[in-house]
Amino acid sequence: MRVNRCARTWLLLGLAVTVLGASAPPEPAPGTGPGPSAPASPTVSPGPGAPSSPAGGPPAADPSVPALARVWPVGVRPFVVRGWEPPATAYSRGHRGVDLAAAPGDPVRAVAPGRVSFAGRVGGRGVVSVELSGTGAPPLRTTYGPVRASVRKGDEVEAGQVLGTLEAPDPHCGPTPCLHWGLRRDTAYLNPLFLLPPWLLNTGPSRLLPLNTSDTRP
Numbered sequence: 528m529r530v531n532r533c534a535r536t537w538l539l540l541g542l543a544v545t546v547l548g549a550s551a552p553p554e555p556a557p558g559t560g561p562g563p564s565a566p567a568s569p570t571v572s573p574g575p576g577a578p579s580s581p582a583g584g585p586p587a588a589d590p591s592v593p594a595l596a597r598v599w600p601v602g603v604r605p606f607v608v609r610g611w612e613p614p615a616t617a618y619s620r621g622h623r624g625v626d627l628a629a630a631p632g633d634p635v636r637a638v639a640p641g642r643v644s645f646a647g648r649v650g651g652r653g654v655v656s657v658e659l660s661g662t663g664a665p666p667l668r669t670t671y672g673p674v675r676a677s678v679r680k681g682d683e684v685e686a687g688q689v690l691g692t693l694e695a696p697d698p699h700c701g702p703t704p705c706l707h708w709g710l711r712r713d714t715a716y717l718n719p720l721f722l723l724p725p726w727l728l729n730t731g732p733s734r735l736l737p738l739n740t741s742d743t744r745p
Contacts, residue, residue, distance in 0.1 A: 627706045635655070642682070652699075674706075
């Protein structure tokens, strides 16, 4: 009787172990178990964008426009009165450049080295255009207006060199004085803010660099 009771006890224990073993998760084989939890996908922060402007939003990169500017055309980091608004078609309405806040008489500078391709008046408005060196064929061409030019067509200019002074407000800017800064390659209009490297777009303190150096960092 005692033997049967012991046998039954051992049988029940064996069944319990079998049930518990079946419900437990299997042990992974060496080298096949899951590794450490993968980190969450990083949040991509937008790069430095355009200064505060009614248009809003930072400019996206454009591989056809190198960030070779070394100064803003006016001021240190001027307010963008009106941003780049590319037209839907070549003949649609839009804003083919950016308007930068400035005061009449402020110096207007070349943002990068190049050659003056035009300096004169168009419809009673002073305009200066500079073909940027080393930007291919046809080259990139920056335009500035309204400007009372102090340079002439054919002049070679360096980054930061004064091209003239800002004239009184014209119908383009309305009552608020501003510099209209444009960028073209042949007949294609481009966003001139693409020319500015991040250190010129950021909100930190800015300073002009020596003109005879290849270092473009602050």
